């Protein structure tokens with residue numbers, strides 16, 4: 001199915017209905033996630049044609065209302081009370097400590113957004129979304145997104161203040177503009193431990209929510225490194241200084257945690273290291289299977305000749321200039337057998353999925369951006385790297401695996 005942007009869609013409702021029908025048929029044959037995405041894509045295209053211009057603009061302008069109501073619902077403990085067995089406005093209002101009229105108005109929005117269903121006046125039913133709101137990981141994602149939502153209203157004034165240049169400054173950038181701070185977001189987080197925790201929990205939870213196809217690819221790559229291949233067949237084990245994987249800007253080690261559980265006795269084959277800012281590394285619980293190392297990726301890379309260097313969800317936070325410097329430090333450290341994996345979005349050249357276009361704009365808070373394949377190739381070429389392969393994970397393309405080698 002070709003992807004069409006709402007404004008370029010011809011008013012061909014019958015053919016869009018055919019797309020929808022064929023997506024329903026495919027659903028039976030494909031994996032649930034893949035099939036659902038196709039169907040959702042077809043349904044969105046149909047809605048895009050049917051939705052009237054005023055409704056579309058109103059929906060865009062009113063989006064902050066839904067989010068603000070959701071956050072209020074979290075703050076008053078609405079989801080906990082609902083799942084404690086209270087499903088009517090009277091009881092929910094009493095338990096949440098809010099006036100009933102206010103509760104009803106909040107619920108009206110949540111019902112209209114499909115977070116709850118309504119089965120009678122002031123009586124509500126759960127949905128998959130409301131159930132998810134009780135999961136700690138899901139709530140961490142909502143909390144993390146809320147932080148960004150507070151920054152975005154400042155975008156128009158910020159862009160005007162920089163004369164509508166494409167933002168490429170990490171400091172102060174949109175984030176600094178919104179917070180009235182001279183610091184970059186990562187520096188600001190280091191000085192605000194509570195917010196740093198929200199950000200790190202968001203990163204870890206986001207990973208848990210996503211599908212794990214790259215986890216298996218990463219595992220295969222580690223298993224194909226000489227130390228693991230050789231030792232696996234010899235069934236020997238010994239301590240070695242070899243570094244199998246160096247996860248640069250690896251946060252609290254979410255990726256290493258999952259590979260170390262999927263490859264038994266990983267540490268007997270070599271070291272796996274997550275590197276991040278000191279404040280982040282200090283918040284990590286020590287783990288015998290992998291190491292956490294404080295490191296600023298704008299400084300020379302201390303880990304030399306690792307089999308795999310990985311940058312996951314890192315480069316989209318930074319401008320091209322900053323990326324070139326991060327990449328140069330890795331290249332300097334790479335040995336003849338080293339490879340670099342970049343796990344990041346690869347934006348389609350046309351009609352990018354809405355989720356990716358929004359994330360791209362969100363990256364302006366750091367002076368970063370999402371990149372197309374041609375942009376990635378050009379960027380990497382400038383530091384003597386070339387793309388070996390690109391694997392796109394799913395139709396949102398939000399996390400692709402770009403395997404890179406020295407030219």
Ligand SMILES: C[S@@+](CC[C@H](N)C(=O)[O-])C[C@H]1O[C@@H](n2cnc3c(N)ncnc32)[C@H](O)[C@@H]1O
Nearest residue numbers: 186203249250251276277280295296297312313
């Ligand atoms: C978007 S997070 C991605 C984390 C991790 N790679 C993942 O996929 O979960 C970006 C990470 O880059 C780290 N970071 C930012 N500036 C850094 C720097 N100068 N040196 C090292 N890490 C940095 C942040 O602390 C954060 O953990």
